[in-house]
Amino acid sequence: MTKITAEHLARTAYVYIRQSTPDQLVHNKESQRRQYALADRARQLGWTGVEIVDDDLGRSGGGVARPGFDRLIGAICAGDVGAVLAIEASRLARNGRDWHMLIEFCGLVATIIVDEDGIYDPRHPNDRLLLGMKGTMSELELSLFRQRSQEALRQKARRGALFLRVATGYVKAGRDRIEKTPDQRVQDAFLAQGRRHRAAGQGAQYRSRRRRLEAAGLQHRAQYLDQSDLRGYLRLRPHDEQGKCRERPQARAAWRTSPDQ
Numbered sequence: 440m441t442k443i444t445a446e447h448l449a450r451t452a453y454v455y456i457r458q459s460t461p462d463q464l465v466h467n468k469e470s471q472r473r474q475y476a477l478a479d480r481a482r483q484l485g486w487t488g489v490e491i492v493d494d495d496l497g498r499s500g501g502g503v504a505r506p507g508f509d510r511l512i513g514a515i516c517a518g519d520v521g522a523v524l525a526i527e528a529s530r531l532a533r534n535g536r537d538w539h540m541l542i543e544f545c546g547l548v549a550t551i552i553v554d555e556d557g558i559y560d561p562r563h564p565n566d567r568l569l570l571g572m573k574g575t576m577s578e579l580e581l582s583l584f585r586q587r588s589q590e591a592l593r594q595k596a597r598r599g600a601l602f603l604r605v606a607t608g609y610v611k612a613g614r615d616r617i618e619k620t621p622d623q624r625v626q627d628a629f630l631a632q633g634r635r636h637r638a639a640g641q642g643a644q645y646r647s648r649r650r651r652l653e654a655a656g657l658q659h660r661a662q663y664l665d666q667s668d669l670r671g672y673l674r675l676r677p678h679d680e681q682g683k684c685r686e687r688p689q690a691r692a693a694w695r696t697s698p699d700q
Contacts, residue, residue: 442551443551447522447551448486450488450518450550451519451520452490452523452524453511454474454481454491454525455530456471456496457474457493457496457530458471459497463497474526475491477526478524481553492511495508499533500531500581508532508537515544515550521551522553523541524553525553525554526554527554532577533581534578538577539571542561546567549562
């Protein structure tokens with residue numbers, strides 16, 4: 440006996456379409472064609488009213504907000520849906536909460552579920568058991584995908600080839616290279632910032648050197664002293680019995696001062 444009744448055909452068939460990432464939307468066109476082709480299958484099964492729900496293209500089915508799925512659930516609860524069509528269970532949900540909520544509501548309002556393998560009525564125990572297993576396998580499959588992806592990322596990081604983010608002013612060039620951004624304004628801004636940092640660093644070094652000289656009892660003209668003599672004065676001065684530094688006037692007299700002194 441067929442599971443499709445006149446009551447089902449009097450309602451609308453909803454075709455749910457989803458792809459998980461924006462990258463799949465660009466590079467996996469065949470999956471889109473297969474899913475949109477379910478509208479033709481719904482008409483072949485006898486439905487005249489077919490609604491396509493493709494609001495969730497580019498969204499994961501693992502628990503994130505999905506406006507298309509929410510709209511589908513609302514239509515089911517309103518009693519407007521005779522059948523839900525999807526190419527497989529993983530398109531409808533990748534987590535047990537959403538999947539079992541869908542089965543429960545479909546069973547309450549006598550909505551059937553159709554995929555590429557068959558037709559299921561959630562009110563029948565055998566069909567409900569099979570749908571439950573399909574949802575469990577879909578959720579497990581997602582967990583395995585995540586586990587493999589995380590292990591691949593860790594392995595890539597261990598060999599130093601992981602680029603999740605690049606520094607400001609750079610862009611990814613392919614999968615394993617980075618380059619400076621082609622935006623000339625950004626490059627000019629970074630060069631100007633670098634010059635300011637270098638100038639600030641040189642100024643800080645000069646101020647630090649001047650403080651050391653003043654602490655040693657020298658005037659600003661001491662910046663002209665020979666580097667080796669200055670290092671000897673600052674680091675190799677003799678100490679008295681209490682550990683305090685003693686001046687060495689004979690060394691001070693030998694130092695060279697600025698030309699204008």
